[in-house]
Amino acid sequence: MIQQTDSKSVLRTYVAAVQAGDEEAIREVFAEDATWTIQAGQLPISGTWSGRDAIIDEFLAAAMSRYAPGSVSLEITGMIADGDQIVLQWTSRARTREGRPYENGCIGVFTIRDGRIQDVREYMDTLYASEVAFTARMDNARIARADHRRPQ
Secondary structure, X not given: OOOXXXXXXXXXXXXXXXXXXXXXXXXXXXXXXXEEEEOOOOOOOOEEEEOHHHHHHHHHHHHHOOEOOOOOEXXXXXXXXXOOEEEEEEXXXXXXXXOOEEXXXXXXXXXXXXXXXXXXXXXXXXXXXXXXXXXXXXXXXXXXXXXXXXXO
């Protein structure tokens, strides 16, 4: 069980776990019924992902599969909290599996409840992400799956 209840600490723990590739720690920081939404774009990961297992085993796994192992880093560039709502600004950096450098600014609106991430609404430059990280390996099955998840 996560010991910290400070919302900013929960997000710092999450970012550190992502950078370390620590799936167990990532899993621990999410509520079982959490949701994650990529608000725009035509990426295979766009749409809403419901449940901790779907977020980690499908959404994050699909996103991380685009990058060379050990190359992902997240730099927190801003964080504002108001109660259980936190706006986190970060820069994602990585190297794609094809060797291209990736650097994208992101904003996430996180809801933290009982020391766990309950909800995330993420915004990023999806055109850039598509062109750099997703175009070379995009497949029709993932596109169809993303269309199914995308809010109407």
